[in-house]
Amino acid sequence: MERKIGTLGKLIRTASNPHASLTANVTRHCKADLVSSFGELYVPKEWAATTGKQPEATGIPVGSWVIPEDVRPDCALLPPKKPSLHLRGMELESMRATLMLESATEVPLATEAKKYYRAKLASGSVAGSTVVGSDSDKHRRRNYSVRINSTEEFFLPDRTVGKRLVSTFGAVLYYAAVFIDGRPMSFAYVQRVKSAKDRSGRYGYSAMNYGIETFLGLGGSTYYLPVAALSEVVETIEREGVHYVLHTREPFSVSE
Amino acid sequence: MAPGGAFDCDCFTCTDGGRAGPKRVSRSTLYIQRKHEKRRRLDPPSVGSAPDDDGGGSSTSAGVGAGDGAGAGAREGAGAGAGAGAGAGAEAAAGAGASASDSVGAVAGAGSRWSDSGPAGNGRRCDADETPGSSEASEASDPGDVPTPGIETEIVPESEVGHAPTPIYQPSVSTNELRLPIGQFKDHIADLALHACTVRHDLTQASIADLLKLSSTAAKYRTPFLMERFIDASVNLETRAVDCCINGCVAFTHLHTQQTVCDACGAARYAASGKPAKQVIYWSLIAWLAHRLGDPVIGKAMLKNMAAARTAAEEGADGVHDYPHSENFRHYLDRKLLDGGPFIPVNVGTDGFQFFRQNGFEGWPVTATPQSLSPNQRTRNKHQLLLVVTPGPKQPVDLESFLHPIAEELNELAKGVPGLIIPNSTTPVTLRAGVLSFTTDQPGGDKLFQSTGVSSYVYNRLRLFKGVYVPASSHIYFPRTDPSNGDVFFKVLNCTAPRRTEASIAASAAEIENARAEGKSVAYQTRMQQKSGVKGYSLFFAPSPAAREAYPHLKDLWDMGLTALPYDTMHLVLLNVVPHLWRLFAGLKLVNKKKDEDYIMPKVTVARIGRELRGARRTVPMAQAMSLRNIEVHHKSFKAIDWMHFILCSGEFLLAGRIPSDYFDIFMALSRACWLLFRPRGVLKTEIEAIDKDLKYFVSSYYTKIYRGTTERLPLCRSTIATLLDIVPLLWACGPA
Numbered sequence: 005m006e007r008k009i010g011t012l013g014k015l016i017r018t019a020s021n022p023h024a025s026l027t028a029n030v031t032r033h034c035k036a037d038l039v040s041s042f043g044e045l046y047v048p049k050e051w052a053a054t055t056g057k058q059p060e061a062t063g064i065p066v067g068s069w070v071i072p073e074d075v076r077p078d079c080a081l082l083p084p085k086k087p088s089l090h091l092r093g094m095e096l097e098s099m100r101a102t103l104m105l106e107s108a109t110e111v112p113l114a115t116e117a118k119k120y121y122r123a124k125l126a127s128g129s130v131a132g133s134t135v136v137g138s139d140s141d142k143h144r145r146r147n148y149s150v151r152i153n154s155t156e157e158f159f160l161p162d163r164t165v166g167k168r169l170v171s172t173f174g175a176v177l178y179y180a181a182v183f184i185d186g187r188p189m190s191f192a193y194v195q196r197v198k199s200a201k202d203r204s205g206r207y208g209y210s211a212m213n214y215g216i217e218t219f220l221g222l223g224g225s226t227y228y229l230p231v232a233a234l235s236e237v238v239e240t241i242e243r244e245g246v247h248y249v250l251h252t253r254e255p256f257s258v259s260e
Numbered sequence: 261m262a263p264g265g266a267f268d269c270d271c272f273t274c275t276d277g278g279r280a281g282p283k284r285v286s287r288s289t290l291y292i293q294r295k296h297e298k299r300r301r302l303d304p305p306s307v308g309s310a311p312d313d314d315g316g317g318s319s320t321s322a323g324v325g326a327g328d329g330a331g332a333g334a335r336e337g338a339g340a341g342a343g344a345g346a347g348a349g350a351e352a353a354a355g356a357g358a359s360a361s362d363s364v365g366a367v368a369g370a371g372s373r374w375s376d377s378g379p380a381g382n383g384r385r386c387d388a389d390e391t392p393g394s395s396e397a398s399e400a401s402d403p404g405d406v407p408t409p410g411i412e413t414e415i416v417p418e419s420e421v422g423h424a425p426t427p428i429y430q431p432s433v434s435t436n437e438l439r440l441p442i443g444q445f446k447d448h449i450a451d452l453a454l455h456a457c458t459v460r461h462d463l464t465q466a467s468i469a470d471l472l473k474l475s476s477t478a479a480k481y482r483t484p485f486l487m488e489r490f491i492d493a494s495v496n497l498e499t500r501a502v503d504c505c506i507n508g509c510v511a512f513t514h515l516h517t518q519q520t521v522c523d524a525c526g527a528a529r530y531a532a533s534g535k536p537a538k539q540v541i542y543w544s545l546i547a548w549l550a551h552r553l554g555d556p557v558i559g560k561a562m563l564k565n566m567a568a569a570r571t572a573a574e575e576g577a578d579g580v581h582d583y584p585h586s587e588n589f590r591h592y593l594d595r596k597l598l599d600g601g602p603f604i605p606v607n608v609g610t611d612g613f614q615f616f617r618q619n620g621f622e623g624w625p626v627t628a629t630p631q632s633l634s635p636n637q638r639t640r641n642k643h644q645l646l647l648v649v650t651p652g653p654k655q656p657v658d659l660e661s662f663l664h665p666i667a668e669e670l671n672e673l674a675k676g677v678p679g680l681i682i683p684n685s686t687t688p689v690t691l692r693a694g695v696l697s698f699t700t701d702q703p704g705g706d707k708l709f710q711s712t713g714v715s716s717y718v719y720n721r722l723r724l725f726k727g728v729y730v731p732a733s734s735h736i737y738f739p740r741t742d743p744s745n746g747d748v749f750f751k752v753l754n755c756t757a758p759r760r761t762e763a764s765i766a767a768s769a770a771e772i773e774n775a776r777a778e779g780k781s782v783a784y785q786t787r788m789q790q791k792s793g794v795k796g797y798s799l800f801f802a803p804s805p806a807a808r809e810a811y812p813h814l815k816d817l818w819d820m821g822l823t824a825l826p827y828d829t830m831h832l833v834l835l836n837v838v839p840h841l842w843r844l845f846a847g848l849k850l851v852n853k854k855k856d857e858d859y860i861m862p863k864v865t866v867a868r869i870g871r872e873l874r875g876a877r878r879t880v881p882m883a884q885a886m887s888l889r890n891i892e893v894h895h896k897s898f899k900a901i902d903w904m905h906f907i908l909c910s911g912e913f914l915l916a917g918r919i920p921s922d923y924f925d926i927f928m929a930l931s932r933a934c935w936l937l938f939r940p941r942g943v944l945k946t947e948i949e950a951i952d953k954d955l956k957y958f959v960s961s962y963y964t965k966i967y968r969g970t971t972e973r974l975p976l977c978r979s980t981i982a983t984l985l986d987i988v989p990l991l992w993a994c995g996p997a
Contacts, residue, residue: 242875
């Protein structure tokens with residue numbers, strides 16, 4: 005209702021007779037909408053050619069790489085991307101370690117990957133990465149801090165090892181699409197956060213202040229993890245040198 | 261010639277392509293219209309190369325009549341009116357005169373009171389038109405009444421214009437539609453695209469004229485006038501003009517139909533010329549719903565959603581995920597209104613808006629949103645159908661008088677409008693619709709309900725919560741207990757305050773109206789109103805006997821009572837309660853100018869909070885918050901979306917450790933409730949219980965720890981705090997916010 009009212013103001017063209025002006029312009033808009041919807045529905049090609057506006061594309065953008073191991077069809081790595089390149093040094097070591105964890109039967113010595121910088125997550129939100137351009141720090145909203153669905157092992161009273169789900173945090177450096185072990189795989193290259201609970205940033209655990217998850221900053225270890233393990237993009241606010249992770253609300257519409 | 265110097269004109273424009281009878285126009289208009297008829301190139305509905313004088317309509321009538329059984333031949337086609345549509349032969353039909361209009365009246369059918377917004381009406385009448393010299397007599401918007409300067413210079417060769425539009429089909433339900441066959445649409449696609457583009461960008465007439473004159477423009481109609489004429493003839497938009505007071509006090513509808521002066525300000529209804537002094541335009545809800553349902557894509561989706569909604573309502577659910585799980589929708593299901601054709605649940609909204617404050621224009625738009633659309637579509641502006649905007653310049657004295665034409669349509673829709681052609685159905689169906697809920701802010705709701713608002717001892721809509729009058733501030737406040745004698749007004753937990761029912765509201769309204777009819781003093785009436793919180797009959801909640809008689813099919817809506825008028829959580833929580841809490845904690849709302857309350861933060865802390873929130877702009881994704889501003893500086897101009905981010909996300913962080921834990925717990929109880937309340941995907945039963953628990957904790961703790969039960973702190977007992985207790989019952993009744 006409020007948004008509808010917001011559109012009425014610009015339809016009043018004259019202060020001397022506002023209601024007549026408003027009524028006439030609403031009628032004109034209704035008629036124009038009827039014309040447009042008819043054109044888009046019955047003669048879409050001709051209408052698009054005449055207006056110069058193609059129908060809005062639905063689904064994931066062209067050039068995206070659908071994440072195969074995720075259940076949601078629109079979960080994908082989004083363009084832009086870089087051409088395939090060989091991973092080297094730390095990146096290659098991390099990839100090999102990750103592939104072993106993922107139980108790949110064949111872990112190659114050399115790995116070729118395509119790098120992406122944005123991903124649509126299973127939660128529906130779009131996560132970015134730290135490397136998106138020279139102006140990324142100043143002018144862009146930060147959308148690369150992510151909550152990660154992890155598991156941790158712990159000792160049960162009978163000295164056996166149990167597993168439980170925990171949330172860890174990190175910043176996505178980039179996303180990599182690889183073809184290994186006869187199947188396509190997608191990974192996020194993540195730098196873990198440091199916190200009062202995990203000062204070296206080895207695991208990415210957060211600490212708790214006032215019942216709110218906090219961390220001190222980035223700079224922890226880097227590693228690859230499946231993109232499907234990224235839970236959501238988190239928002240943070242800094243207070244006295246500590247980053248507080250805020251409750252993530254479900255937006256009515258996603259604009260990124 | 262008709263009396264009074266008026267002439268019957270039966271040109272294509274005035275008869276709406278033969279669908280209606282001749283229209284009374286002035287002599288000069290008749291002259292211009294007839295001259296216009298001879299200029300075939302300016303006459304959009306003319307067909308091919310058929311001669312003018314042999315009833316070009318015959319060929320058109322045949323084509324159209326195949327679809328709807330209209331009569332053949334020019335004269336009969338004009339007489340058939342509503343069925344034929346495109347009969348061109350102006351000369352042939354000229355002799356039809358009154359008989360033609362009579363036949364139109366007979367044939368008009370369900371949507372007969374509405375007229376399309378083309379150059380002329382189609383002779384249909386509304387209740388406001390049944391008085392002498394009614395609105396229809398004027399048709400002030402008739403472009404034919406205004407001689408267009410330089411019209412002769414606007415003539416373009418016929419070869420450039422090409423053939424003109426002919427209607428596709430005429431269903432028996434009047435619908436908003438484009439009347440062009442696809443072939444003709446393609447022929448005029450440049451004109452239509454240009455028109456849609458100029459309207460979308462709100463270009464001025466002068467800029468449109470310049471654009472059309474460009475040699476590179478592919479449009480065939482090269483002036484704004486010709487373009488508008490073409491669009492008017494091609495697009496059918498059902499509208500209705502109703503007389504209203506020139507000062508916007510009342511609309512002359514229902515019981516005001518026969519009045520010739522405004523009973524609020526005394527202004528005359530008609531000008532000296534006999535024309536109505538002012539009219540308000542209504543856009544037909546039936547026509548919009550028929551258009552949406554007739555759309556091959558949207559209509560199919562709506563039918564699918566309707567079937568799914570019915571199934572969901574029958575099966576039930578754990579919680580309330582969407583409107584099918586609401587009690588109000590089940591109310592319609594139980595009364596078998598969902599049987600026998602498509603039933604569209606509708607949400608009606610109204611609110612006031614102000615523009616040109618210096619000149620003072622205030623309008624009250626009324627919208628209807630079909631709930632059968634997908635949740636994603638429902639929130640879009642294009643699917644929020646505008647039905648009317650009150651004429652201003654101030655808010656109407658009697659808003660209800662402007663709602664009667666809408667009630668009339670809702671009554672028709674509740675009864676069922678037969679003859680609608682929908683996708684996937686070979687036979688016409690009966691269109692039904694019913695109001696699920698009304699969306700307004702609190703003053704708007706008070707107007708709809710005819711409530712006295714915050715100036716009554718009983719403000720709450722659902723329950724009878726009594727208030728306390730404070731003479732010093734001339735305000736009524738709503739504590740749990742009377743601070744003077746300890747009487748309990750209401751309990752937060754195990755609340756036993758009596759609920760208002762449809763019968764109790766009707767009884768209160770009748771009592772007030774009887775007192776008024778008996779001539780009791782104004783003071784007596786005011787006292788009664790303050791006690792019950794009801795000012796009198798209300799059209800949608802406590803109808804008068806006359807309204808019950810006029811709109812018998814709205815009984816199902818009336819039986820819902822005030823559950824159909826939920827509090828809008830955006831206004832209640834985000835624009836009232838949350839800002840109130842911030843003002844308390846920031847020390848902006850003082851009681852007796854005491855600044856040493858333990859919940860008030862130091863100014864330095866408030867300033868730091870503002871800076872931290874502003875500094876978070878870069879670290880908060882756009883999907884979570886579009887803009888983050890310094891709350892210390894800009895709290896007065898914060899919008900609902902800003903307060904939503906504060907209560908859902910940033911407030912927890914900003915207040916933690918800065919206010920005592922008791923108050924932080926109060927804030928977090930509201931925050932937790934809002935996490936679930938403002939979730940778009942609905943809530944489970946356990947979650948609703950959690951909302952209820954948190955809200956009750958919030959209200960209870962607010963009264964205990966912030967109000968503290970003293971007389972001097974009564975101004976903290978705002979009605980909005982007690983009103984929070986109604987959120988959960990209304991959530992069950994109407995579905996998620």
